[in-house]
Amino acid sequence: MDNKMSNYIAKSKEEQEFLDHYNPGDYEPVSITVDAVVFGIMKAASGNYRKRDRQSLKILLVKREEYPYKDSYSLPGGFVLKSETLEDTLDRTLESKTGLKNIYREQLYTFSDVRRDPRMRIISCAYISLIDAKKVKINGAEWFDLKEAQNMQLAFDHNVILHEAVERMRGKINYTDIVFHMMPEEFTISELQEVYEIILDEKLLAPAFRRTIADKIADTGKMTGNAGHRPSRIFTRK
Amino acid sequence: MDNKMSNYIAKSKEEQEFLDHYNPGDYEPVSITVDAVVFGIMKAASGNYRKRDRQSLKILLVKREEYPYKDSYSLPGGFVLKSETLEDTLDRTLESKTGLKNIYREQLYTFSDVRRDPRMRIISCAYISLIDAKKVKINGAEWFDLKEAQNMQLAFDHNVILHEAVERMRGKINYTDIVFHMMPEEFTISELQEVYEIILDEKLLAPAFRRTIADKIADTGKMTGNAGHRPSRIFTRK
Numbered sequence: 001m002d003n004k005m006s007n008y009i010a011k012s013k014e015e016q017e018f019l020d021h022y023n024p025g026d027y028e029p030v031s032i033t034v035d036a037v038v039f040g041i042m043k044a045a046s047g048n049y050r051k052r053d054r055q056s057l058k059i060l061l062v063k064r065e066e067y068p069y070k071d072s073y074s075l076p077g078g079f080v081l082k083s084e085t086l087e088d089t090l091d092r093t094l095e096s097k098t099g100l101k102n103i104y105r106e107q108l109y110t111f112s113d114v115r116r117d118p119r120m121r122i123i124s125c126a127y128i129s130l131i132d133a134k135k136v137k138i139n140g141a142e143w144f145d146l147k148e149a150q151n152m153q154l155a156f157d158h159n160v161i162l163h164e165a166v167e168r169m170r171g172k173i174n175y176t177d178i179v180f181h182m183m184p185e186e187f188t189i190s191e192l193q194e195v196y197e198i199i200l201d202e203k204l205l206a207p208a209f210r211r212t213i214a215d216k217i218a219d220t221g222k223m224t225g226n227a228g229h230r231p232s233r234i235f236t237r238k
Numbered sequence: 239m240d241n242k243m244s245n246y247i248a249k250s251k252e253e254q255e256f257l258d259h260y261n262p263g264d265y266e267p268v269s270i271t272v273d274a275v276v277f278g279i280m281k282a283a284s285g286n287y288r289k290r291d292r293q294s295l296k297i298l299l300v301k302r303e304e305y306p307y308k309d310s311y312s313l314p315g316g317f318v319l320k321s322e323t324l325e326d327t328l329d330r331t332l333e334s335k336t337g338l339k340n341i342y343r344e345q346l347y348t349f350s351d352v353r354r355d356p357r358m359r360i361i362s363c364a365y366i367s368l369i370d371a372k373k374v375k376i377n378g379a380e381w382f383d384l385k386e387a388q389n390m391q392l393a394f395d396h397n398v399i400l401h402e403a404v405e406r407m408r409g410k411i412n413y414t415d416i417v418f419h420m421m422p423e424e425f426t427i428s429e430l431q432e433v434y435e436i437i438l439d440e441k442l443l444a445p446a447f448r449r450t451i452a453d454k455i456a457d458t459g460k461m462t463g464n465a466g467h468r469p470s471r472i473f474t475r476k
Contacts, residue, residue: 008306008356024267028320032268032361040403068246081358086350110348110363112324118368120247120262121320123329125348126392148314175413 007165033124034089035077035158036060037108037165038098040133041182041195042143056085057198058143059131061154063095069155075162076141077124086125094129099139104181105129108165116157126161128169128179173199178218180237184222188232189213263461272327273315273396274298275346275403276336278371279420280381280434295436296371296381299392299401301337306356307393313400314379315362324363332367337377342365342419346403354395364399366407368419396451411437415454418475426470427451 010016038060042205061073078093080086086107108126116122133143144152149162173179173196182195191208218238223231248254276298299311316331318324324345332338346364354360371381382390387400409418413436420433431447456476461469 007353010306011308015305015308021357022357024269029267030260030270030318030320031262031269067253068248070249070253080268080350080361082268083352084350085352086348086361107347109345110324112318112322112363114321114323115245118257119260123318123324125350146287170273208362 029120031120031122032086033122034080034082034086034093035075035124035126035161036090036094036098036105036129037075037162038094038100038103038127038129038131038141038171039165040131040136040143041198042133055194055198057146059146059149060098060138060141061100061144061149061152062141064155072155073149073152074155075126075158080169082123090127098141099137100129101130101135101153103129103131103136104178106178108161108168111157113157122143124156124161126165128165130169130178132182132184134184163201170200174212177237180216183237186222186234186236188224188234189217190232191233192217198228253285258365267358269358269360270318271315272287272318272324272362273313273362273364273399274328274332274336274343274367275364275400276312276332276338276341276367276369277384277403277407277420278369278374278381279436280371293432294376295384297384297387298336298376298379299382299387299390300379302393307344309383311387311390312393313364315397324365328365333361336379337369337375338369339370341367341374342416343456344416344464346399346406349395349399351395362394362399364403366403368407368416369382370422372422408438412450418454421475424472424474426454426458426462426472428470430455430473 010019011137040058041055041077042058043055060076062076064072064074076093076097078089078097080089084092087105090105091101096104105127110123110125112123114121115123146166150159153159154162162187170179171217177194179192179199183192189210193204193206196209197204216238217235220234220236222234224234248257272303277292278296278298280296281293298314300314302308302310314331314335316327316335318327322330325343328343329339332341343365346366348361348363350361352359356361386446388397391397392400407416417430417437419431420429427448430451431442431444434447435442455473455474458472458474460472462472463469
């Protein structure tokens with residue numbers, strides 16, 4: 001093998017010989033992929049006129065152009081190349097399949113069911129990303145309502161991955177700052193509360209919500225000026 | 239390949255042909271390992287007589303018998319076989335290298351630095367386990383003080399994995415129940431507080447600590463009966 005990829009120095013001639021004769025081809029091949037669950041909050045597409053557009057939690061899916069699961073939707077993902085870390089693969093894949101660059105991402109979980117891919121043994125490391133969907137342009141992938149995606153038959157075990165991703169995000173929203181990756185720079189408390197409610201899929205009581213997020217936000221001193229609404233304070237992430 | 243390992247059914251003759259001719263050997267081989275960070279709390283080995291034995295946070299290490307890093311200490315771990323999930327590998331490896339069975343474990347992170355192993359491209363999925371060290375018998379592995387292990391030169395990137403494991407455990411102790419995997423069935427509040435202090439490596443104020451754990455424990459109605467100590471209430475995990 002090309003040992004130059006490692007800067008490990010053998011401690012003895014015996015060890016160097018061991019490494020020189022180590023043949024990765026002797027082992028059963030396994031492949032590793034990376035899959036991304038990209039969350040955003042957007043106005044739901046709706047033909048109905050509404051006084052205030054309803055927002056909903058969305059995820060990005062891509063239509064598979066190749067076997068297996070051709071024409072099914074899947075999470076954007078791809079194979080890890082020899083020279084890439086998982087994060088390198090994630091960034092390359094996200095850019096080529098969704099157009100997204102430099103977005104927040106965290107490792108979710110590595111999925112290893114032995115039957116998860118009909119091609120060969122493929123283990124997949126999944127990541128979650130949260131983005132401010134209004135600020136980005138998507139190329140090649142499509143936004144789906146989370147609930148719609150959950151009811152689709154996604155490729156591979158992607159329904160399982162999606163389920164875990166939603167659980168993780170809901171679990172983390174209260175003790176981390178990840179929600180702000182989905183928010184614009186400035187927002188009102190009710191806008192922030194709406195995002196929490198969309199993610200948690202439940203209504204929150206305003207006083208309890210204000211206590212929860214009090215330490216995370218700072219008053220900008222500015223007020224909203226929408227005609228027909230009572231002005232609201234504008235906050236930013238602390 | 240042996241497509242029988244998957245219960246995927248091709249949707250067309252064309253797809254079946256694609257799968258029949260898919261040759262995993264065409265891809266650059268990658269291997270996957272699992273490594274375990276097993277935490278326990280034990281009395282520090284000490285020749286000094288002390289009125290009360292000091293406890294400390296420990297981890298399990300094994301001495302490597304083979305190249306590379308022969309004679310160095312490493313986390314217990316092993317290669318993922320074709321028929322195994324990551325958890326299967328973890329369980330098999332833990333049993334053969336440490337004697338541990340049926341212990342609490344959770345996936346920590348998958349480490350993918352391209353130079354992390356001098357043999358070939360090996361990606362490792364790390365798990366953390368928390369055990370009640372007083373209740374188990376270890377076979378083949380040795381307990382090390384966490385601080386001592388952190389100052390050793392462990393094999394591969396195991397110092398990095400260990401660092402992440404400690405961060406994760408410290409981060410989770412306050413918003414999860416994982417600490418109870420290290421506790422006996424019944425304990426006093428000060429015993430529980432001592433475990434928190436050992437894990438967090440800081441002194442906690444008793445009233446604040448009691449508030450933190452109030453929802454997690456239940457009074458058994460029993461009291462300690464140690465001679466020479468004021469009796470204390472005995473609690474259990476709620």
